[in-house]
Amino acid sequence: MIEMHDVWKVYPNGIEALRGIDVKVDQGEFVYIVGPSGAGKSSFIKLMYREEKPTHGVVLINGVNVKRVRDWKIPYVRRRIGVVFQDYKLLPHLSAYENVAFAMEAVETPKREMKPRVQEVLELVGLGDRMKALPSQLSGGEQQRVSIARAIVNNPTFIIADEPTGNLDPENSWDIMYLLEEINARGTTVVMATHNKEIVNTMRQRVIAIEQGVIVRDELEGEYGYED
Ligand SMILES: Nc1ncnc2c1ncn2[C@@H]1O[C@H](COP(=O)(O)OP(=O)(O)O)[C@@H](O)[C@H]1O
Ligand SMILES: [Mg+2]
Secondary structure: OEEEEEEEEEOOOOOEEEEEEEEEEOOOOEEEEEOOOOOOHHHHHHHHOOOOOOOEEEEEEOOEEHHHOOHHHHHHHHOOEEEEEOOOOOOOOOOHHHHHHHHHHOOOOOHHHHHHHHHHHHHHOOOOOOOOOOHHHOOHHHHHHHHHHHHHOOOOOEEEEEOOOOOOOHHHHHHHHHHHHHHHHOOOEEEEEOOOHHHHHHHOOEEEEEEOOEEEEEEOOOOOOOOO
8 A cells, every 4th residue: 555644745956846645545456647747746656666755744655654764675665666667767788588587686586486487477568589689679569568577577566657658659558558457457556647648538547636746636437637
């Protein structure tokens, strides 16, 4: 479960990106975060995986106050959280296999457990036959599937995605959404910031709308609600 209580994020330049966020996301939910550019969606997402700390207020991830987590323990908190970015953020000199294995090495998984698990998740995302390819040899949709494999390899309780379809064409976007839906159906909570109106209005999940750092709408089976 993720909980935020009166959370503010004020950057050093004085910008108040989040202003008094109260929210709870339960295990197993699928949540879209929508809102105009600059609304605070990415800041909200970054607080959820402890990339940023709140300036004020409390963020609890599975009951743990992220402000109190010591730096060396962050990989262990993040083990419970898989993160997916718009620009994939794969390591360019590593193969698809190595990019996924790297996430398991970061949490000191025994070597003999790694190989079968990396193969399993790459097969799950449909890349069982591209494991040796470098990111530059893969399409955008394939790179995003590697990044999803990397996000799920440590069996996280959450997947947090910041505009994961933002660089993809509609067909690849839908492939990514079906994958996230399947991962959610297996019990993983998914929180996804998006500008994709068609996807939000078709998949009908919980929608949290943020404007100017404030939650202005929070609906089960919600709609995108913006013209852009
Ligand atoms: N690291 C940062 N330093 C200073 N200002 C930032 C930083 N990150 C975001 N902002 C500002 O905070 C506001 C919210 O940004 P962001 O969370 O990225 O919104 P969104 O993802 O909805 O576009 C914007 O005004 C943005 O310029
Ligand atoms: Mg953003």
